[in-house]
Each structure stands twice: as structure tokens, then as C-alpha cells.
Amino acid sequence: MGIVFGPVPSRRLGVSLGVNNIPVKICTYSCVYCQIGRTIKMIGERKAFYEPFQIRTEVSNVLRKLSKENIHVDYISFVPDGEPTLDKNLGKEIELLRDFEIPVAVLTNSSLLSREDVQNDLFEADLVSLKIDAVTEEIWKKVDRPLGTLDIGEILEGIKTFTRNFKGKVITETMLINSIDYKEEAEKIAGFIAHLNVNEVYVAIPTRPPAEKWVKPPPEEVINYVYQKFAGHIGESKVKLLTAFEGTSFYPPGSIENALLEITSVHPMREDAVKELLEKRGVDWSFVEKMLKQGELIEIEYLGRKYYMRKLPTRR
Ligand code: SF4
Structure with a gap:
């Protein structure tokens, strides 16, 4: 994948032009369900990977082509093959992309949100998607397999501070997998999200080949259980399932x-x-x-x- 890819249809973002600002696959996590595979390089310190102007030029070239074909883009989205906030130029890159007058989204795993510089960079975006797979350390470690220096308590505090101060749209995503007991965890995650200032809350399941072969979606009963807990705490209008069926059906519309x-x-x-x-x-x-x-x-x-x-x- 190059630096710019798509546009791709996304239920959360509409027509999204992807920006891959992290070389494959550098991340703070090595999630068991990651569709890119196991993390090759785990780091916790932010670095510069590309020249911000290079990203701007590549986006500009693609947008010019799309405009000739009358293709409209809803979001320019940072959805790299790794964790986008590891890029220390992220804020600058978003600022440069503002010229195109298209909303900018960042899909982050939230792991560096306790850092002020990361929060400041994300304040530049119009939409931020936060991964909240677990709030309990044991489950977080099992599902997301974080870098040893990360601390779940600090991350959750970072999420609280960020969502209190961010003026844009916030969505959260919680990935459910088999072999995790969500009986108490669902209530805890829902209780945590319910106190945040968020616009939409997604409950997702793995739909593409995961990093670890044993990973599967949990049974429908578990998905429904988690959904009901989330809807009860957060409100049904905000909570949505993200399954493999994004607008695809073999029956006629209507x-x-x-x-x-x-x-x-x-x-x-x-x-x-x-x-x-x-x-x-x-x-x-x-x-x-x-x-x-x-x-x-x-x-x-x-x-x-x-x-x-x-x-x-x-x-x-
Ligand atoms: S945070 Fe995202 S990129 Fe990193 S391992 Fe997890 S799913 Fe993959």
C-alpha cells in the first residue's frame, strides 16, 4: 500500500481517502485480531516517518484525479498499517491537508492518548475514532497485546481528557473476539464510554483474516449481550454493530x-x-x-x- 489509497467505502466515514502515514507494521499493539498480521516493530516513542509535504502532494494528486472523475470524498482518513499517532508529524500533516477543505479523520488505538503532544495533534482532526477493546488490564493484554511500557489506567485517563476537550466528532470502536469473557467487561466498557463525550459507539467483530488463527467472532449471543449492555448504558441511538455486512444484500432494495x-x-x-x-x-x-x-x-x-x-x- 502506498501513502495514499482508495477511496474506499466505510460505514463510519462514507467515502474515505486513506492516508498510510506509518510504514508496515509499526504499532504500540499487536492485537490478536489485527488484519495486517503480527506487529513487526513495537515502539512507544513517536518518530517522523514521511515528509509532511510529501503526504500533502500525494493526497493532492489523487484528489485531482478523483475530481476529474467527479468522485466526491467525505473524509481524508489516517488509517495506516500501524498506529497513526506514532507519527510525530501527524498534527502538521493534518494542518496541511486542511487546504483541501475535506474533513480529516484519524483512527487511533488510543494507546498514546495520555500524551499531551498526541492530544494536541488529534485536536487538529475533524473526527477521531478511539479503540476501546477493554478497560480491564488482563483482557486488554490478551486482546491488544500492548507494549510493556503502556499502562491501561493512563490510557483511559487520556481518553477522558481528550474527549472532554476535543471539539470534533468522536467515535469509539470495541472489537469483540471469541474466548474472552465479556460478562462483566461489557458492563465496565459501557460504563466507561457512557461518561465520555462521544457521538457514535461501534461494536465490531473480526471480519478479515486475523493475526492469530484461533481468533473468531464470538457467538451471536455474546454480541447481542454486549450490544444490550452498551445500548442500556450509552443509548440505543448511538450504539451500532459493525459486522461483515456493510450495505450488502442480495435482496432488492426496499x-x-x-x-x-x-x-x-x-x-x-x-x-x-x-x-x-x-x-x-x-x-x-x-x-x-x-x-x-x-x-x-x-x-x-x-x-x-x-x-x-x-x-x-x-x-x-
Ligand atoms: S492497533 Fe491496529 S494496527 Fe495495531 S495491532 Fe491493533 S489492529 Fe493492528
């Missing part, structure tokens, strides 16, 4: 199957909400039964109520 699949891939739907949707379309419950039988939907019980979720591709 069809009831399509509507059910699209909604349930983002929010598990309660039985009464499904019934209401069916009623509005003049369709009876046998539709849902058919989709359950075909393995497109799954029924899950939670606190005595039934929920419907789109079945994960790995289980179909």
Missing part, C-alpha cells in the same frame, strides 16, 4: 428481507419491533420463520425477550 437483514446487521431487533415492521409492510410472521430456517436470521433470548440478529457469515 424488500422486507433486505430491510430485516440491513437493520439486524446493525442492531439486534426486539420481537415487537420486528412485528411492527412486518405489520407496516402487510407481511406475516412466516417471513421471519422462513429467514430463520434459511439461516439468514438467528433468534436470541436475552432477559426474557426475543431478539433477532443477522446470522454471521462464519456460521452460515
Whole structure:
């Protein structure tokens, strides 16, 4: 991958032009689910990797080409093959990209957020996505495999300070994997995020080949459990699932199957909400039964109520 890539469609960012400001793969973490593979070089100190003007020139060249083809870009996004805040020129680079009058996003793993210089650089962005996979040290170490000098307490404090002072949009992303007990952790993460000033909260699952072969998405029951805990603490309107189904469906747009699949891939739907949707379309419950039988939907019980979720591709 070069310094600039895409644009790629992203549910969080719309049409996103990627900036890869970190050479492969330098990171403060070596997440077990990382789609780029194991971290080659773990560092905790910030460094300069590219000339900020080189990044500006490359972005400018791509934007010129896209504009000739009438392709609109929603965000210029720092989503490198490593941790973007390790780049000590990040603030300068964002400042230079401002010339293009396109919002700038940074997707960070949050590990360096306790540093004032990192916070100041991120203040330059319009949107910052923060990874919050765990708030408990043991789970954080198991999932994200951080550099030994990092401290989860300091990171969480950094996240609190940053979100209090940042004027742009904040989203969080929590990746769920198998073999982790989320029973208490879901409540703790949700309680932590609920006190932050955030716009959207994503619960994600691995959808691409992970660094470690044993990593899989957790069962739908666990995803629903975490979703419900998050929705309860943070509010349903802010919490969304990020699954493999980003706007893809083989049913025609507007069809009831399509509507059910699209909604349930983002929010598990309660039985009464499904019934209401069916009623509005003049369709009876046998539709849902058919989709359950075909393995497109799954029924899950939670606190005595039934929920419907789109079945994960790995289980179909
Ligand atoms: S923080 Fe991101 S780049 Fe780094 S190991 Fe984790 S998933 Fe990969």
C-alpha cells in the first residue's frame, strides 16, 4: 500500500481517502485480531516517518484525479498499517491537508492518548475514532497485546481528557473476539464510554483474516449481550454493530428481507419491533420463520425477550 489509497467505502466515514502515514507494521499493539498480521516493530516513542509535504502532494494528486472523475470524498482518513499517532508529524500533516477543505479523520488505538503532544495533534482532526477493546488490564493484554511500557489506567485517563476537550466528532470502536469473557467487561466498557463525550459507539467483530488463527467472532449471543449492555448504558441511538455486512444484500432494495437483514446487521431487533415492521409492510410472521430456517436470521433470548440478529457469515 502506498501513502495514499482508495477511496474506499466505510460505514463510519462514507467515502474515505486513506492516508498510510506509518510504514508496515509499526504499532504500540499487536492485537490478536489485527488484519495486517503480527506487529513487526513495537515502539512507544513517536518518530517522523514521511515528509509532511510529501503526504500533502500525494493526497493532492489523487484528489485531482478523483475530481476529474467527479468522485466526491467525505473524509481524508489516517488509517495506516500501524498506529497513526506514532507519527510525530501527524498534527502538521493534518494542518496541511486542511487546504483541501475535506474533513480529516484519524483512527487511533488510543494507546498514546495520555500524551499531551498526541492530544494536541488529534485536536487538529475533524473526527477521531478511539479503540476501546477493554478497560480491564488482563483482557486488554490478551486482546491488544500492548507494549510493556503502556499502562491501561493512563490510557483511559487520556481518553477522558481528550474527549472532554476535543471539539470534533468522536467515535469509539470495541472489537469483540471469541474466548474472552465479556460478562462483566461489557458492563465496565459501557460504563466507561457512557461518561465520555462521544457521538457514535461501534461494536465490531473480526471480519478479515486475523493475526492469530484461533481468533473468531464470538457467538451471536455474546454480541447481542454486549450490544444490550452498551445500548442500556450509552443509548440505543448511538450504539451500532459493525459486522461483515456493510450495505450488502442480495435482496432488492426496499424488500422486507433486505430491510430485516440491513437493520439486524446493525442492531439486534426486539420481537415487537420486528412485528411492527412486518405489520407496516402487510407481511406475516412466516417471513421471519422462513429467514430463520434459511439461516439468514438467528433468534436470541436475552432477559426474557426475543431478539433477532443477522446470522454471521462464519456460521452460515
Ligand atoms: S492497533 Fe491496529 S494496527 Fe495495531 S495491532 Fe491493533 S489492529 Fe493492528
